[in-house]
Amino acid sequence: MGSTVIITIITLSLLALASSVILYFVAQRFRVFEDPRIDEVQAILPAANCGGCGFAGCRNFAEALVKAETFEGLNCPVGGATVMNEAARILGKVAEVVDPTVAVLLCNGSPEFRPRTSRYNGASECRISHSLYLGDTDCSWGCLGDGDCVRSCSFGAMYMDPVTMLPVIIDDKCVSCGMCVKACPRHLIELRKRAKKDRKIYVACQNCDKGGPARRACKVACIGCGKCVKVCAFDAITMENNLAYIDAVKCTFCRKCVVECPTNSILEINFPPRKPKAEPQAEVAKV
Amino acid sequence: MLKTFPAGGVHPPENKITAGTPIKYLPVPENVIIPVTQHIGAPASPTVSKGDSVRAGQIIAAGKGFVSANVHSSVSGKVNKIDHIIDSTGFKQTAVFIDVEGDEWVESIDRSSSILKETDLSPEDIIKKCLDSGIVGLGGATFPSHVKLTPVSGKHCEVLIINGVECEPFLTSDHRLMLEKGEEIIAGIRIMMKALQVKKAMIGIENNKPDAIANLTKLASAYCEISVHPLKVKYPQGAEKQLIRALIKREVPSGRLPLDVGAVVHNVGTVFAVYEAVQKNKPLFERVVTITGKYLSNPGNYFVRTGTPLRHLIAAAGGQPENTGKIVNGGPMMGKAIVNTDVPVVKGMSGVILFDEKESVRKTIEPCIRCAKCVSVCPLGLEPYLLMTLSERNLFEKAERERITDCMECGCCSFTCPANRPLLDYIRLGKSTVMKMIRERNIK
Numbered sequence: 001m002g003s004t005v006i007i008t009i010i011t012l013s014l015l016a017l018a019s020s021v022i023l024y025f026v027a028q029r030f031r032v033f034e035d036p037r038i039d040e041v042q043a044i045l046p047a048a049n050c051g052g053c054g055f056a057g058c059r060n061f062a063e064a065l066v067k068a069e070t071f072e073g074l075n076c077p078v079g080g081a082t083v084m085n086e087a088a089r090i091l092g093k094v095a096e097v098v099d100p101t102v103a104v105l106l107c108n109g110s111p112e113f114r115p116r117t118s119r120y121n122g123a124s125e126c127r128i129s130h131s132l133y134l135g136d137t138d139c140s141w142g143c144l145g146d147g148d149c150v151r152s153c154s155f156g157a158m159y160m161d162p163v164t165m166l167p168v169i170i171d172d173k174c175v176s177c178g179m180c181v182k183a184c185p186r187h188l189i190e191l192r193k194r195a196k197k198d199r200k201i202y203v204a205c206q207n208c209d210k211g212g213p214a215r216r217a218c219k220v221a222c223i224g225c226g227k228c229v230k231v232c233a234f235d236a237i238t239m240e241n242n243l244a245y246i247d248a249v250k251c252t253f254c255r256k257c258v259v260e261c262p263t264n265s266i267l268e269i270n271f272p273p274r275k276p277k278a279e280p281q282a283e284v285a286k287v
Numbered sequence: 288m289l290k291t292f293p294a295g296g297v298h299p300p301e302n303k304i305t306a307g308t309p310i311k312y313l314p315v316p317e318n319v320i321i322p323v324t325q326h327i328g329a330p331a332s333p334t335v336s337k338g339d340s341v342r343a344g345q346i347i348a349a350g351k352g353f354v355s356a357n358v359h360s361s362v363s364g365k366v367n368k369i370d371h372i373i374d375s376t377g378f379k380q381t382a383v384f385i386d387v388e389g390d391e392w393v394e395s396i397d398r399s400s401s402i403l404k405e406t407d408l409s410p411e412d413i414i415k416k417c418l419d420s421g422i423v424g425l426g427g428a429t430f431p432s433h434v435k436l437t438p439v440s441g442k443h444c445e446v447l448i449i450n451g452v453e454c455e456p457f458l459t460s461d462h463r464l465m466l467e468k469g470e471e472i473i474a475g476i477r478i479m480m481k482a483l484q485v486k487k488a489m490i491g492i493e494n495n496k497p498d499a500i501a502n503l504t505k506l507a508s509a510y511c512e513i514s515v516h517p518l519k520v521k522y523p524q525g526a527e528k529q530l531i532r533a534l535i536k537r538e539v540p541s542g543r544l545p546l547d548v549g550a551v552v553h554n555v556g557t558v559f560a561v562y563e564a565v566q567k568n569k570p571l572f573e574r575v576v577t578i579t580g581k582y583l584s585n586p587g588n589y590f591v592r593t594g595t596p597l598r599h600l601i602a603a604a605g606g607q608p609e610n611t612g613k614i615v616n617g618g619p620m621m622g623k624a625i626v627n628t629d630v631p632v633v634k635g636m637s638g639v640i641l642f643d644e645k646e647s648v649r650k651t652i653e654p655c656i657r658c659a660k661c662v663s664v665c666p667l668g669l670e671p672y673l674l675m676t677l678s679e680r681n682l683f684e685k686a687e688r689e690r691i692t693d694c695m696e697c698g699c700c701s702f703t704c705p706a707n708r709p710l711l712d713y714i715r716l717g718k719s720t721v722m723k724m725i726r727e728r729n730i731k
Contacts, residue, residue: 117626117627118626118627121613121624121647121648121649122649122709122712123652123709123712123713125716127716128712128713128715128716131715131716131719132377132623133376133377133378133626134373134377134378134379134626140379
């Protein structure tokens with residue numbers, strides 16, 4: 001009885017010893033070399049795995065950073081300049097200066113401005129209703145209101161406003177990962193340069209129809225009249241396909257276009273209220 | 288034992304309210320809106336411009352390429368404008384607006400009611416006439432008919448199958464046509480047999496239309512090569528591949544055409560249109576439309592000129608009931624809701640159904656209980672619950688491997704689901720995404 005136990009112990013110990021020796025040599029032979037800096041860089045990344053950098057996750061991005069010759073085109077929108085500078089310090093490179101951006105919705109067609117002309121009763125996803133027809137209003141460019149963008153946001157930076165039936169982006173939480181931009185089948189979300197105090201001036205419309213049909217479909221549609229282009233002293237506004245576009249880099253926030261727009265399709269956000277005497281016509285309520 | 292296809296299928300309540308209503312002619316409206324593309328394939332482009340005078344039967348939009356179809360004016364009058372409209376598919380497209388003046392037809396059209404049974408045209412001339420007349424499949428898919436009549440080298444057509452199934456609930460346009468225009472249909476079948484150079488034609492009709500079966504059997508008895516086959520009532524028997532399986536017991540492989548198993552399928556409506564085009568020189572600008580609904584005071588079947596705004600048809604049927612919740616173009620299973628009643632009647636519109644609020648609202652979606660009812664009713668042997676989940680989660684590569692592109696969107700899965708899941712909505716999304724992926728891959 002006693003000898004059986006001893007034999008077992010000895011046999012198993014010998015087996016374990018033999019295996020460990022084999023395993024040691026195998027490990028030496030098939031060792032995968034991994035740059036230790038990858039772990040180091042990954043540790044400073046935000047670990048959100050959002051895909052905002054264009055890579056599958058933070059690990060992939062870290063690998064790409066370590067492999068890259070220069071940091072050109074590589075940016076972590078979530079971490080911003082701090083994280084990128086830190087990564088540059090670890091890898092001994094120079095981080096590109098990238099302006100932080102924020103997502104904005106290029107549609108202001110709440111039911112008040114854009115009456116519903118039909119009712120959609122299918123599966124409630126924008127991508128499905130977009131593939132079926134032009135939408136439940138006469139505007140075939142505007143927000144469908146089923147919230148694909150809200151579902152795509154992994155930072156809780158978006159919610160659907162039950163009154164306007166449009167998604168709202170919370171500037172403080174938005175990391176501009178760009179998932180909502182991809183999710184919107186109508187391409188209504190744009191990543192614009194973040195300005196001081198989160199101030200924004202943009203054309204909240206993507207309607208490329210001519211003035212008449214656009215105006216009939218939605219009271220706050222851009223009708224392509226071109227008044228804003230004329231009034232802008234900084235060449236920041238361009239007109240294409242009956243639609244004005246304000247370049248966020250060139251815009252100096254003078255707010256002249258906002259006053260000029262006959263349909264109030266240019267929005268000014270996070271600005272202090274205007275002084276009434278300076279510009280009397282500016283009393284028209286702006287969102 | 289009646290013939291049918293073996294796998295899947297459902298039997299929704301038939302509701303063929305208008306089966307006993309003879310076809311009437313809808314008066315020509317004051318103005319028509321004729322979309323320039325009313326078919327599958329390359330879009331047509333308008334050949335008339337503002338201010339032009341047109342007559343009924345005159346070509347107003349020419350098809351581009353082989354898989355395309357011409358569009359003809361359905362009325363006489365002046366072209367008011369050419370503009371964009373929202374058509375019955377729910378999307379914008381170009382249409383010709385015509386203000387009606389009188390009802391003058393192109394001289395070559397034979398407007399007499401005599402029936403011309405024989406033709407001495409060659410197969411090529413018959414196909415040419417179908418091409419010129421803008422004939423498309425009138426079952427709903429609107430595939431240009433001349434393409435299906437043109438012989439393909441290396442493929443031999445053995446049998447012409449005529450689709451008189453009309454498996455969609457509510458619709459009765461084909462049924463009435465088979466009853467009232469039986470002789471024309473038999474003549475049309477013989478014309479198409481000549482064009483295809485086949486020796487055999489089979490007419491498949493579901494057994495819920497005994498009068499149509501009796502009528503066509505009587506008329507076809509004069510020709511030994513044409514036979515009429517009653518079929519068991521089952522949806523979607525009117526689908527091309529299912530009908531072929533039911534009638535000649537051959538299965539069309541995935542991604543292949545009926546011609547690969549030696550069959551060509553045409554709808555009875557198309558046969559009638561071919562007859563009119565070949566024997567009467569009448570282009571396709573008029574078709575039978577069923578206007579029906581449980582709450583309509585006067586549902587019926589009408590010969591309607593294409594381009595007639597739907598509201599005229601609805602007015603003829605007794606006006607839109609107040610509780611209307613949804614107006615569907617096509618059958619209740621595969622049809623599509625329309626956005627307003629200004630939508631014009633097009634070649635592919637076999638019926639218009641008005642549902643009330645209660646009928647049209649979808650029930651609450653509940654979680655899948657894995658009962659596999661959708662799997663058992665899928666006529667193509669797919670797994671709809673899986674395809675839906677894959678599309679929902681953007682796993683389109685996997686959906687492609689699960690053969691999502693084979694889906695014909697018959698809607699049996701959504702119809703049968705006890706949890707009211709929107710299976711077809713997601714499958715359709717997945718299918719279109721996968722198709723796009725495949726196209727992009729082929730370009731590369």
